[in-house]
Amino acid sequence: xxxxxxxxxxxxxxxxxxxxxxxxxxxxxxxxxxxxxxxxxxxxxxxxxxxxxxxxxxxxxxxxxxxxxxxxxxxxxxxxxxxxxxxxxxxxxxxxxxxxxxxxxxxxxxxxxxxxxxxxxxxxxxxxxxxxxxxxxxxxxxxxxxxxxxxxxxxxxxxxxxxxx
Amino acid sequence: xxxxxxxxxxxxxxxxxxxxxxxxxxxxxxxxxxxxxxxxxxxxxxxxxxxxxxxxxxxxxxxxxxxxxxxxxxxxxxxxxxxxxxxxxxxxxxxxxxxxxxxxxxxxxxxxxxxxxxxxxxxxxxxxxxxxxxxxxxxxxxxxxxxxxxxxxxxxxxxxxxxxxxxxxxxxxxxxxxxxxxxxxxxxxxxxxxxxxxxxxxxxxxxxxxxxxxxxxxxx
Numbered sequence: 001x002x003x004x005x006x007x008x009x010x011x012x013x014x015x016x017x018x019x020x021x022x023x024x025x026x027x028x029x030x031x032x033x034x035x036x037x038x039x040x041x042x043x044x045x046x047x048x049x050x051x052x053x054x055x056x057x058x059x060x061x062x063x064x065x066x067x068x069x070x071x072x073x074x075x076x077x078x079x080x081x082x083x084x085x086x087x088x089x090x091x092x093x094x095x096x097x098x099x100x101x102x103x104x105x106x107x108x109x110x111x112x113x114x115x116x117x118x119x120x121x122x123x124x125x126x127x128x129x130x131x132x133x134x135x136x137x138x139x140x141x142x143x144x145x146x147x148x149x150x151x152x153x154x155x156x157x158x159x160x161x162x163x164x165x
Numbered sequence: 166x167x168x169x170x171x172x173x174x175x176x177x178x179x180x181x182x183x184x185x186x187x188x189x190x191x192x193x194x195x196x197x198x199x200x201x202x203x204x205x206x207x208x209x210x211x212x213x214x215x216x217x218x219x220x221x222x223x224x225x226x227x228x229x230x231x232x233x234x235x236x237x238x239x240x241x242x243x244x245x246x247x248x249x250x251x252x253x254x255x256x257x258x259x260x261x262x263x264x265x266x267x268x269x270x271x272x273x274x275x276x277x278x279x280x281x282x283x284x285x286x287x288x289x290x291x292x293x294x295x296x297x298x299x300x301x302x303x304x305x306x307x308x309x310x311x312x313x314x315x316x317x318x319x320x321x322x323x324x325x326x327x328x329x330x331x332x333x334x335x336x337x338x339x340x341x342x343x344x345x346x347x348x349x350x351x352x353x354x355x356x357x358x359x360x361x362x363x364x365x366x367x368x369x370x371x372x373x374x375x376x377x378x379x380x381x382x383x384x385x
Contacts, residue, residue: 053250053270056227056286060279086225086248093227093286161259163273164281 048076048140048160052090055099055136059148059155060164067098067149070106074143077109080133087133088123103135110139178337184303189234189255204237207293210370211241214291214331217359217374220247226288229323231276231332232295236262239269242291250287252276253295277312280319287323290330296373297334300341313344317352324377330354332373345373353378 059065096118103112113131122128146155146162156163220226226247230239233251235258242249251271253259259271274281276292277299299313320330336342342358349356356375362368 048270049272050270052248053272056250056282057272058281058283060274060281065281066283083225089225090227095283159260161256161271161273163256165254165273165275 048142049157049162050137050141051099051102051139052136054102054141054146055094057146057162057164059150059153062148062150064150065148066095067102068146068155069149070102070141071145071147071154072107072141072143073145074141075107075109076140076142078138078140080137082130082133084126084129087129087136090136091118091122091132099135103139106139110135180298180301180303180337184254185232185298186255186257189258207237208241210293210333211238211291213361213370214238214293214333214372215241215245217331217372218289218291218329220289227286229282229287229290229320230271231290231292231320232298233262233271234258234293234295236269236271238291238293239271243269247288250282252280276316276319277307278315280323282323284322285325287328288325289328290320290324290332292330292332292334294333294335296332296345297336297341300336300344310344310348313348314351317348317354321352321354321377326377327379328377329356330373330375330377332375334371334373336371342371349373349375 054068054070057066057068059068100112100114100116103110103114112135113127114135115128119125119128140160141157142160144157146157147153148155218228223246228242228247228249230242230249230251233239233249233253234255236251239249239251239262249269251259251262251269252274253271254273254275256273259273262271272281276295296316299316300309301307302309324330332345334345336345346358354375354377356373359372359374361370361372
């Protein structure tokens, strides 16, 4: 129905790397003189948990609740636009050794070229920033659990949404 | 506007009739998203909140969206070039969040209990039409004063020192506004209440603009 046609809010938004507009419906819309692409709800995909987010998470109320272990049931490696400035800014927020350890524990499809330590002059080091970008923003955890290192409590990740409730 | 959504409940505020997660079940979510007026309002509020955040220009930031719902406010943050992590108690709202752009994640969590984030990671925080929920005891075990205190304590901890939080809200009564203001101050925030369209009861919008304390010179 028309209710799910791209609203004004989505105009100008970049299409997801994995989703292509539904050709048949988009064509019909163009015949009506509307220059809008139609993405069906399923095509747009749901949220996923990125490793950047994971590096910020701790087990609520625990002194030693970081990092949460990740038990992966479903994950994806995707493409995301590289923004060197953004990645460089995130470096100061990261707990870098925890990130390296987390990546090492993931299934083999995740290719990591991360060095053991953050290089000095990292902001100018494009190779490092690209390796970091890949790990932080291109690994999507869709299903699994986050496990508190102190209590062993498990927080489920369903449809890319961790639940800390 | 949120306060008018529940006309079928006789015009009562949603906060008075059920908890946030019960209210925002799947059918409410569908109504929420389908209402283009709601989308427009949320979008304007988010843009205004972003403006009040006064982030340094041309610098991509990591922001926290408290009560992010289906991502309407988050979309405004993304359009401004920032990355964000959203928190909402309603899994239905979170699942309905869909947008083609990706610099964002969300988790199901209760902003009135301890936030599971490390200290000092967010360059700023916004909350659109959500914080007033804290002032209502929607479950028997809720103590609004404690929840409000916990919210500000937690928020202060996860913000970069000196970073801002802009909380747009619809307080039901002055006592609630006072509770929020007092708790924010007690947790070390400085700030101000910004009122847009102050002379119109219908259009009036309140923004609590808070600044997290800077680190004392010794600790830097």
